[in-house]
Amino acid sequence: MKFVTVVGARPQFIKASILSNFFKDSGIVDEITIHTGQHYDDNMSSVFFETLNIPKPKYFLGISNMSHGQMTGQMLLEIEKILMFEKPSLIIVYGDTNSTLAGALAASKLGIKICHIEAGLRSFNNLMPEEINRKITDHLSDLLFSHYLGSVNNLKNEGITKNVFISGDIMKDACLHYAKDNINRSEILSKYKLEQNNYVICTIHRQENTDDLNTLKFLINNLNELSKEIKIVFPIHPRTKKIIRENNILLSSKIIEIDPIDYFDAMRLIKSSKIVLTDSGGLQKEAFYLGKQCITLRTETEWIELVEHGYNILFNRYSQISLLDLYRERCKLEVLDFDLYGDGNCGKMIFDNIIHFVQDEE
Numbered sequence: 606m607k608f609v610t611v612v613g614a615r616p617q618f619i620k621a622s623i624l625s626n627f628f629k630d631s632g633i634v635d636e637i638t639i640h641t642g643q644h645y646d647d648n649m650s651s652v653f654f655e656t657l658n659i660p661k662p663k664y665f666l667g668i669s670n671m672s673h674g675q676m677t678g679q680m681l682l683e684i685e686k687i688l689m690f691e692k693p694s695l696i697i698v699y700g701d702t703n704s705t706l707a708g709a710l711a712a713s714k715l716g717i718k719i720c721h722i723e724a725g726l727r728s729f730n731n732l733m734p735e736e737i738n739r740k741i742t743d744h745l746s747d748l749l750f751s752h753y754l755g756s757v758n759n760l761k762n763e764g765i766t767k768n769v770f771i772s773g774d775i776m777k778d779a780c781l782h783y784a785k786d787n788i789n790r791s792e793i794l795s796k797y798k799l800e801q802n803n804y805v806i807c808t809i810h811r812q813e814n815t816d817d818l819n820t821l822k823f824l825i826n827n828l829n830e831l832s833k834e835i836k837i838v839f840p841i842h843p844r845t846k847k848i849i850r851e852n853n854i855l856l857s858s859k860i861i862e863i864d865p866i867d868y869f870d871a872m873r874l875i876k877s878s879k880i881v882l883t884d885s886g887g888l889q890k891e892a893f894y895l896g897k898q899c900i901t902l903r904t905e906t907e908w909i910e911l912v913e914h915g916y917n918i919l920f921n922r923y924s925q926i927s928l929l930d931l932y933r934e935r936c937k938l939e940v941l942d943f944d945l946y947g948d949g950n951c952g953k954m955i956f957d958n959i960i961h962f963v964q965d966e967e
């Protein structure tokens with residue numbers, strides 16, 4: 606069986622590595638990987654291939670630094686050519702990036718079956734490019750894996766009911782399996798003179814936070830204030846860095862600004878932190894898997910179960926409380942071991958279902 610996997614952005618490398626291992630071990634799947642090039646810096650891309658031992662992509666498209674439409678269009682063109690040549694029985698796409706959408710569009714126009722992993726997530730905010738990407742991808746997909754019942758209900762509300770499975774979250778597999786074995790090898794704490802619980806980790810990259818200067822300044826002002834109370838480690842996304850520099854937005858000297866980090870350093874930083882501050886979907890869940898409270902720097906989240914269970918809370922310009930006060934409140938709360946988003950064996954479940962699906966189709 607030949608499958609094509611499309612990846613392009615940081616979290617997709619992590620997610621795809623889980624299934625790639627199953628494919629490799631099965632002896633019956635020839636997996637061809639296309640890397641669109643959406644994320645291309647060494648510390649945003651190749652470091653993940655090295656540390657997670659992911660097979661080198663057969664195709665690297667080098668498509669980045671463009672408007673959303675142009676990026677998606679270029680990817681569509683190139684992926685179509687590859688699919689016509691490779692003739693796979695299935696294409697696998699992850700999440701909600703422009704690479705996800707381009708892969709799904711290219712396959713759908715050639716009648717190639719599409720598997721979407723992380724299906725049914727919704728923020729109900731159509732201004733987010735990710736919301737458009739995930740909706741269209743779900744509607745084009747033939748086999749859909751959702752992390753939780755809520756996502757299945759979102760799909761049902763849009764009329765998508767066929768071949769929808771609750772698999773749990775594939776990032777939980779990565780977090781539990783990889784982190785367990787490798788987290789202690791990370792030297793990031795000593796590198797930045799950090800100790801258990803004496804810092805918070807913060808990431809910001811969402812377009813709605815970075816491209817609206819008022820929002821970005823509001824968040825940075827709140828971080829500056831919080832940094833008087835606790836160290837903040839800020840692995841900074843290239844988009845965010847560029848905008849902060851171009852607009853002379855001042856970060857407190859108590860904020861430790863560092864380059865993007867590899868997966869194990871990220872897991873180490875989360876696990877030893879006091880609390881996680883982020884607008885990333887991945888970090889919200891990883892905070893929970895590693896037993897940390899999270900403050901999500903957005904007006905909404907797709908991972909609402911974490912909010913409902915009290916492990917995550919939103920902070921944004923409409924909050925009635927400062928980040929510092931919210932941090933003080935949330936620090937008092939614990940994350941209990943609650944069984945959400947699967948048991949860390951999502952990859953096997955997805956693998957088995959993909960194989961059955963393809964065998965039935967052939």
Ligand code: UD1
Nearest residue numbers: 614615643644645646649670701702703734735810843844
């Ligand atoms: C993308 C996804 C988002 C996902 C995130 C994971 C879309 C619409 N967004 O957002 O859903 O959560 O990835 O990280 O697909 N850049 C560099 N070096 C790099 C990578 C990017 O300088 O290695 C620059 C790009 O040129 C661009 C900016 O960073 O100017 C943003 O990158 P982009 O690919 O547009 O999206 P992300 O914000 O990373």
